[in-house]
Amino acid sequence: MNVKFIYILAKKNLLDSLKDPKVILLGFLAPLVLVFLMGTLFNFEIKFDEFSRIGYYVEGDSPFDIEILNPYGFFLFTKIPAPVEAGIDTLFKEKDLVGYIKVTSREDFTKVEFFKNTEKATLANVCSGILRAAVEKENILASYSKTLKTWGIKEEIIADARQAAVSAKLVGFSDAWPMAGASENKYLRYAIGMLGMFLLFTGLFESVFKILEEKKDRVFNRYQLYGIKNREILLGKIISIFLTVALITLLFFFVAYLFLGIDIANKPVFAFICGAYALLIASFSVLLSILLKHSSDVQTILMPLLLVLSLLGGFWIPLENLSVSLQRMSIFLPTGAFMTAGLAAARSMGSDPHFFVALSVLLSYSVLFIAISLKKINFIKKGVCEKI
Amino acid sequence: MGDIAVQFNSISKSFANSLILDKVSFECRFAESVALIGPNGSGKSTLLGVLCGHITPDSGTCRANGAHGCGEVSVALQYPSLFMEDTVRGCLKFYLDLEGSNSESRRRYDYYTDLFAVSPLFGKKLKELSGGELQKVNLILALTKKANIFVFDEPTTFLDSKSRNLFWKEIERKKMEGASIIYVTHNEEELKFFSNRIVMLYRATVFREGEYQELLNKFEYKNVYKVSFDNPSDKSYFLRQYTPPVGSVLLDTDACSFSIYMKTFSDPLKQFSEDVMYRVKNISVERFGLLDAFYLDGKGVFFER
Numbered sequence: 001m002n003v004k005f006i007y008i009l010a011k012k013n014l015l016d017s018l019k020d021p022k023v024i025l026l027g028f029l030a031p032l033v034l035v036f037l038m039g040t041l042f043n044f045e046i047k048f049d050e051f052s053r054i055g056y057y058v059e060g061d062s063p064f065d066i067e068i069l070n071p072y073g074f075f076l077f078t079k080i081p082a083p084v085e086a087g088i089d090t091l092f093k094e095k096d097l098v099g100y101i102k103v104t105s106r107e108d109f110t111k112v113e114f115f116k117n118t119e120k121a122t123l124a125n126v127c128s129g130i131l132r133a134a135v136e137k138e139n140i141l142a143s144y145s146k147t148l149k150t151w152g153i154k155e156e157i158i159a160d161a162r163q164a165a166v167s168a169k170l171v172g173f174s175d176a177w178p179m180a181g182a183s184e185n186k187y188l189r190y191a192i193g194m195l196g197m198f199l200l201f202t203g204l205f206e207s208v209f210k211i212l213e214e215k216k217d218r219v220f221n222r223y224q225l226y227g228i229k230n231r232e233i234l235l236g237k238i239i240s241i242f243l244t245v246a247l248i249t250l251l252f253f254f255v256a257y258l259f260l261g262i263d264i265a266n267k268p269v270f271a272f273i274c275g276a277y278a279l280l281i282a283s284f285s286v287l288l289s290i291l292l293k294h295s296s297d298v299q300t301i302l303m304p305l306l307l308v309l310s311l312l313g314g315f316w317i318p319l320e321n322l323s324v325s326l327q328r329m330s331i332f333l334p335t336g337a338f339m340t341a342g343l344a345a346a347r348s349m350g351s352d353p354h355f356f357v358a359l360s361v362l363l364s365y366s367v368l369f370i371a372i373s374l375k376k377i378n379f380i381k382k383g384v385c386e387k388i
Numbered sequence: 389m390g391d392i393a394v395q396f397n398s399i400s401k402s403f404a405n406s407l408i409l410d411k412v413s414f415e416c417r418f419a420e421s422v423a424l425i426g427p428n429g430s431g432k433s434t435l436l437g438v439l440c441g442h443i444t445p446d447s448g449t450c451r452a453n454g455a456h457g458c459g460e461v462s463v464a465l466q467y468p469s470l471f472m473e474d475t476v477r478g479c480l481k482f483y484l485d486l487e488g489s490n491s492e493s494r495r496r497y498d499y500y501t502d503l504f505a506v507s508p509l510f511g512k513k514l515k516e517l518s519g520g521e522l523q524k525v526n527l528i529l530a531l532t533k534k535a536n537i538f539v540f541d542e543p544t545t546f547l548d549s550k551s552r553n554l555f556w557k558e559i560e561r562k563k564m565e566g567a568s569i570i571y572v573t574h575n576e577e578e579l580k581f582f583s584n585r586i587v588m589l590y591r592a593t594v595f596r597e598g599e600y601q602e603l604l605n606k607f608e609y610k611n612v613y614k615v616s617f618d619n620p621s622d623k624s625y626f627l628r629q630y631t632p633p634v635g636s637v638l639l640d641t642d643a644c645s646f647s648i649y650m651k652t653f654s655d656p657l658k659q660f661s662e663d664v665m666y667r668v669k670n671i672s673v674e675r676f677g678l679l680d681a682f683y684l685d686g687k688g689v690f691f692e693r
Contacts, residue, residue, distance in 0.1 A: 008485045016473065218469040221442050222529075225463050226486045 001235075005228045009236025010243065017206050017244045030205070031197040054127060055080040055097045059104040064112060066101070092117045099124045101131065192342045193315040195252050196277070196335060199245050200306060200313075203281035204288070207241040208298050211289035234286060234373055241282035242275075249274050270345040276362040277338040283369035284334070290376045314339045337361035393418045393537050393568030394439060399448035401434055408434045410592040411448065416585075418536065421559065421569035423579050426589035427682040432572045433466060435589070436541055439570070440465070452537055464530035466541040466572075468522055470514055476525055477510040483529050493534065500528045503554055519546035531558060538562060540571040544578065556582055576677040586678065600678065608651045609676040615657070615668055616645035622667040639683060644669075649676065649684060 053076040056066050066077060078095055091100060092115075100115040114131050116124040214220065223233055292301065310316060312326060313335025330336030331354055341358035394416040401409040409431045416422040424432045437443035438450050440463050452461050470479055484497050501507055504524045514522060523546045530538065538559070544552045559569055559582060573579055579586060580600050588596040588603065596603055617623040620643045627646070632638045637649040657671065 004488075005486065008482070012478075012482050016471075020473070213473070214471055217472055218467055219471045221440070221465070222469040222483075223486075224442065225440060225461070226483070226533075228486070 002228070002232055005226075005232045006236045006239065009223075009228070009233065010239040013210070013237060013240030014243050017210065017240065018247070020206065020210070022205070022209055031194065031201050053078045053095065053097055054099045054101060055091065055095055056101040057082065057103070059102075062103050062105045062110050064103045064110050066103070088115055092119070099127050099131075191256050192339060192346060193313075195249065195274075196313060196338050196342070197310050197315045198248060198252060199274075199277060199281055200310060200315075200335065202248050203241055203245045203278065204285045204302055204306065205298070206244060207237065207282065207285035208289040208292065208302065209295060211237065211286065212292060212295045212298065215289070215293075216295070231374060234370070237286050238279070238282045238370065241285055242278050245278035245281055246275070249278065267345055270342065273338070273341045273345045273359065273362075276359060276366070277334070277342075280334050280338075280362050280366045280369070283366045283373065287369045287373045287376065290373055309333060309335045312336055331358065332361055334362060334365045337365075391418055392416075393420075393453065394570060395449075395451045396435065396438070397449045397451070399435065399438055399445045399450060401431070401438065401443065401445045407592050409438075409445070412589070412592075412594055413448075414587050414594055414597055416537075416568050416570050418568045419563055419566045420584045421563055421571065421582060423583035423586045424570065424572045424589060425574070425579060425586060425679060425682075426595075430589040431592055432589055433541055436463070436465065436539055436570070436572065439463075439539060460535045461537045461539060462530045462533035462535035463539045464526045464541065464543055465539075466545070468514075468526040470522075470525070470529075472513070472515040474514050475510065476506060476512055476514065476517070479514060479525065480528065480532075484532070487533055493532065496532045496534075497528075500531050503558070504528055504551060520548060520551070523547055524551060527555060531562075536566065537568045538570070540569070542572055542574065544573070544575065574679060576679050579678060588678070588681075590682075603678055604676070607676060607678075607681055609649045609680070610653055611650045612674045612676055612680055613648040613650065613657065614641070614645065614670075614672045614674065615648070616670045617667060618644070618669050620644055622669075626667055637684060641683075647683070649680070 055078050057080050058064065058066060078097065080091070080095070080100070088100065091097065098117050098120045100117075102111075102113040102115070104111045104113075112131075114128050116128060118124070220233060288302070292298065312330040312333050314330065315335065331340060337358035340354045341362065344355040344358070392415050396415065397413050399409050399412045400407070408429075412431070412435060414422070424435065426432050434443060438445050439452060440461065474482070480497065480501065484493060487493050504527070506521070506524055506528065509517065509521055509525075512521075514525065517525070523543075527540075527543060530540065544555060547555065556578070559571075563569055571578075571583075583600060585598060586596075586600055586603055587594055596606065615626075617626065623644055623646070632648055633650070633652075633654070635651045639647045639649065641647055657665070657668075
């Protein structure tokens with residue numbers, strides 16, 4: 001292994017990436033556009049579903065205004081005169097509700113509860129996310145009931161899921177997703193989600209496009225003439241992508257801190273999480289670029305893949321709004337692992353039971369991708385060189 | 389001649405059930421230049437790919453400098469294999485770094501950039517260069533590399549005559565210094581003046597090998613008459629009345645021209661009256677060359693001699 005070659009390759013690739021307008025366009029603008037598009041998409045789903053009304057009850061003179069949930073007419077509300085806690089299943093059925101909100105005033109805070117209709121799981125999930133966003137937007141000092149903490153999922157379902165996860169020796173099912181409230185930095189989750197998206201898009205698009213172009217131009221042929229081995233090319237690529245992603249992370253932190261006052265980088269362990277995630281993206285993108293043959297495949301294959309990954313990573317809608325099975329699955333996906341570990345690290349390390357699992361998921365994916373890339377890099381040789 | 393620099397030993401290679409090289413063997417010594425010639429698809433570039441280590445032969449061995457691989461081999465392939473988004477400066481600097489930037493390599497780098505006058509192109513991206521300019525960069529990279537075996541695949545394609553002369557002067561100099569040169573060309577002059585030996589590849593095998601004149605003498609053809617017309621109808625009119633001399637071969641080159649390969653120095657067109665000759669646009673006479681032999685492929689003449 002020649003360190004000099006790796007250094008020269010990494011340096012060149014890094015400088016090329018930072019000068020490439022494609023990186024700027026796809027890495028920075030694409031996530032912003034997608035957030036907007038996906039947000040609109042989810043909102044339309046609710047807006048045009050006439051049968052998906054939400055029941056609500058506001059007790060006394062609570063400062064919580066139900067209309068703040070509905071500034072764009074996304075919800076249809078049905079006022080329920082009195083809470084019917086005992087027979088809430090009956091209420092859902094009779095009124096055909098997607099969920100039920102109960103707002104009650106307490107001495108020091110407002111208690112907001114959302115009961116999810118588990119028969120309309122998807123819509124109820126989305127509604128609960130928007131409800132939470134609205135609560136956060138108003139920055140109401142809210143306290144959530146046990147029911148709201150689990151976002152309407154019935155206790156027995158959670159118990160079953162937890163039991164299933166434990167018996168399968170997987171992670172314990174968490175009912176402790178971070179909740180909003182006055183004590184929590186309300187931008188934290190979004191900052192981490194957006195960071196994840198930027199890193200994912202920038203790292204993948206930049207490197208996959210560039211490596212494919214290099215494959216097309218048969219640049220690796222020439223590298224080999226200088227005695228550079230395949231594994232040195234691979235490491236040079238991974239390091240340069242890693243550094244590109246790391247630079248973007250620093251920029252993101254800087255902007256977030258300077259303009260939004262969000263300080264999520266004050267814990268060294270969070271930097272470590274970002275590093276693990278960047279390594280994962282770098283190795284994943286190198287693997288993808290080895291497997292793909294033409295740059296035209298990049299959008300076709302990467303866009304749907306990224307949409308799914310970032311959706312299941314909780315970048316667009318919070319993970320707790322996914323169904324229980326998807327929530328559990330997302331823990332084992334790299335983007336979900338990043339969100340879980342990132343949030344846990346940003347709040348306080350180790351407070352989340354998924355923290356170390358998520359971290360090990362990130363690292364094991366990285367190792368796996370690098371290992372497969374090392375095997376597959378011969379593709380470059382066979383696929384390109386033999387056509388001279 | 390020096391020791392053996394490159395040795396191809398019974399190299400065979402197939403792509404998709406098509407045999408490209410069939411037990412090809414030859415060698416090139418230090419201080420010697422060997423030209424590889426053959427029609428398109430005869431396996432020349434594949435053979436160079438084997439030498440560079442890009443292509444693994446199905447059987448046979450290739451040894452450079454007495455070892456496998458491409459350690460001290462410098463290559464300028466037909467395809468430049470460069471990242472086209474790079475600037476000329478960035479590209480040259482990068483490969484200089486890979487080579488190991490020291491005073492000697494920088495001296496070579498400065499020398500060749502001056503020689504081919506590429507300094508004005510430094511700020512341009514490779515994709516913005518003309519074919520000739522890109523080929524200059526390709527050649528500079530190959531010549532700058534410290535090596536004692538140089539491999540070129542059609543090195544002077546796209547180059548103007550000045551750059552072509554400069555290149556061949558350099559090659560002669562490298563050869564004098566003891567370097568071994570292997571090149572592919574489709575240019576008769578480059579074959580005649582710059583090669584010590586020629587390897588003729590034909591239908592996946594080495595058809596002939598030897599010095600230029602020695603190989604040429606094996607063909608009975610002396611001259612090639614190239615006749616062109618203003619339009620296809622003139623050509624048809626002409627050919628209707630024409631019977632090629634015994635032993636010569638008439639070859640259609642395109643819609644408005646044809647060539648006559650003659651075994652004697654006699655004029656094959658002397659039988660025609662002025663009104664017929666009036667339709668001819670141009671007649672040129674050239675000496676039969678080794679590359680002409682490949683044009684005759686398919687006429688059944690190539691193997692006749």
